[in-house]
Amino acid sequence: MSEMIPVQIDDITCEVEKGTTILQACKCAGLRVPTLCHHPDLEVAGICRICVVEVEGMSGLQAACAFPIRQPIKVRTNSPRVRRARRVNLDLILSEHYGDCYTCTRNGTCELQDLAREYGVDRYRYPSTTAPKFRIDRSTAIVRDQNKCISCKRCIRTCIDLQQVSALETANRGHDVLIQTAFNKPISEVVCINCGQCINRCPTGALRSNMPNELIWQAIDDPEKHVIIQTAPSPRAAIGEEFGYEPGTSVTKKLNAALRRVGFDSIFDTNFAADLTIMEEGTELLTRLKKALVDGDSSVKVPMFTSCSPGWVKYIEHYYPEYLDHLSTCKSPQQMFGAILKTYYAKKIGVNPDKMVVVALMPCVAKKFECNRPEMTDSGGKDVDFGLTTREMAVLIKESGIHLKDLPDEDFDHPLGLGSGAGLIFGATGGVMEAAIRSVYEIVTGRPVPFKGLDVTPIRGMEGIRDAALTIENPLPEYQWLDGITLKVAVAHGTANAKLLMERLKEGTLDYHFIEVMACPGGCLGGGGQPIPTSPEIRAARARAIYAEDHELVLRKSHENPEINQLYAEFLGEPLGHLSHKLLHTHYTPRGRFFLEGI
């Protein structure tokens, strides 16, 4: 037990663990201290000076977020001095801010706007900024509007500490301080992996995703176009937050109803493509293992890494290009689905693929970059036309005048609308691995995985890196070569953890066969396109919703999905077959340590 320390905050006395910050202590005492630069996922900065409080015996005000309680103290959170300092610091920020709220994507979810309202700000105290000073920097995925930036550095702490990508840095000093990319290059030309984690943690509209909403409306409104939406597992567990549901409420069927009313022609489940991915990736894993373990083929690389997180793919292309051969050649479920839709499905329903528009509802900002990669055109044109984030979809729905809560439950369209629970749990960190284990183990041994209720619990949870070992005994005849072999797998989420794992791999101290990496903390459910705010608790609630829904499904293994089997029978042939190879697999591009291309 660590030492408990008595504190007095205003007229409340309580005891807190040594090292607790004043901010945490205030929360325990039921007091709200306003913050701007603080974020529960990030290192302490203590720079906005909005959270200042009086600490008896100290001459200046102290930042509550940055002050560790180490001895008994008396704190005042609502004195004239405190109120004046907060108000002046807020006014300093506002006077310098280009506050054009109605043209801002964060209108209504902006922490600065909230504070201005809370503090009853009705004028600019200091001469205010009337015209934007900076040009907007836009990549296919990320938009940076420095006119809205308040230099809280949450994005920098996200990119450098949390994600360890380091695409953003602080430039200049004093009033000229700016958040910049290396050499002030456009964000599209640097190492940014488009994870969008900085967007989720920016308190203002200075960072946002590149919204394709106008173009999607154009497609929907064009009677010639057949517009398909495929929905990933994570948005359904989070989009409710945009409509007043508690975090952790799954709204799958209401979302289907909403999408139909927005005007999409077909509504499909990306879980279906996740099942397809498991078929291809599982087969690839077994093929690799056989070549490496039995045939002694050293050109085949083990461990194999998952490739469904486009943030992770770009990360490894930049920072570990020498490991690209370890990356599964499987496209992500989003891209597999696009390629199938514009070939198999287009033919099946007799629609010219050129008239087909595939929209992917994703928790992810990097999916926008992914669908624009030149490799992703195996169907003849763009396999997926638009990646749309959960937040952006909420706007489409609201704009349509739809009240999600009032809608009936509706199903996906078929075929291609049936997904298994294994595909569903792709949304949580460890889910791809669990789905793969459920299928691979059963394909190899003919028996279900030896875990209660098919729950591969060792690789669940929110630990940064988790692993498991599974010994194969009595396999089916064709997998005799695996008899007695212990399969070792690992899971990492957030690129900082991926980096840890990669460094250990480089040292040669790891002997895993298969590694799942998701670029975002928590996996896709914590994606950069998910509703704001985010926190460990919110991500845990979304994970619970996903695992609960998996339990309710009858179909929980990818290889048992009848629509997948139908797809192989009618079109693809077999996993890793000729057509699969053409449509469902891809290759990767080594990139620079600083820039998209070159060095």
Add this chain to the structure above:
Amino acid sequence: MKNEKKKILFGEFVTGAGLARALEMGAGKVVDEVKASKLRGRGGAGFPTGLKWELTAKQESDEKFVICNADEGEPGTFKDRLLLMEQPEKILEGMAIAGFAIGAARGFVYLRGEYIYLRKILEDAIVSMTERNFLGKNIQDSDFSFDVEIFLGAGAYVCGEEFALISSMNGYRGEPRNKPPYPSEVGFRDKPTVVNNVETLCYVPYIVTKGSEWFKEHGTQASTGTKLFSVSGDVKHPGVYELELGITVNQLLTEVSGEGAKSVQVGGASGLNVAEKDFDKPICFEGLPPGGSIIVFNHKRDMLHVLKNFMEFFVEESCGQCTPCREGNYRLLEGVKMLEKGECSVRYLKELEALCDVMKDSAKCGLGQTSPNAFLSIVENFKTEILYR
């Protein structure tokens, strides 16, 4: 006026005597003696040196460090430069004694980038003292070893702030950090570290050899010892002076032949502007805060222009991380420009004064906490001159 003969740093000095005495006394007694002397830091904040050493000595750690802060960047300050140039051995000996007292085996001189030409002098002193076994392994045949390296600063004023300094030595952007924890707990390479000003360290060998009682004969009860002042501006004899703490502005002006002054900036840009009516006030920790720089202004000076220079300096030198300093100094400079054009109302000037109070109260480090001093004191002293131009 006090006895002007009472000099310490400009008095006699024999290299090694203090160190030898310290080794005899033992670490605990050295800390006690420095505490008893009531020596307070000469780098600006005036923290009791003995207490700082005691706190660092108490920390359990496999490694500790001593850093000599030679970043001297306050406008109008050049007293550390003189010590670096003329008395490097005294500095190094002070560092070694500090190292002995807290249990550190390595020290660094954080030398201001612009002072690169002093590097050679310091290096030669290190070599020479090592040859004489006042530095290096088993100093004077004791168990105590101490090495000193030089670290060249990158030229930012804020890097003189102890945490920004440590952060830049650790290879990061030179930005101040929240305290606590203090450097005595988590400093260079996250190890307990004592950061002392050049001048502070120079008093140490004297305190150890001559005793704290002797030291306390100088200065006032609460501000013991002497202090170096870099005197510039409208005086006949600018330069570095060693004077006792507690000296009044008037006495100081007599000493440096600064007759006809209309105000004196005590403590540089971040210090206070003192008008004629306050010239009888003493310069000491309980009076006018004793920064290292004294800038004298005569009746020909335009005080708004003086203020503008100071504010330009802070806008430039703020590290820019915290709101009150980044935005506040910019607003104060903007206010000065409005005043220049006669566009600043009395009401808005009041608003700016309130801003100054908030900066002092809520900025993250000493830079933002002290940068409004000049604004407040000059506006207060010269309101008519400034408002009705």
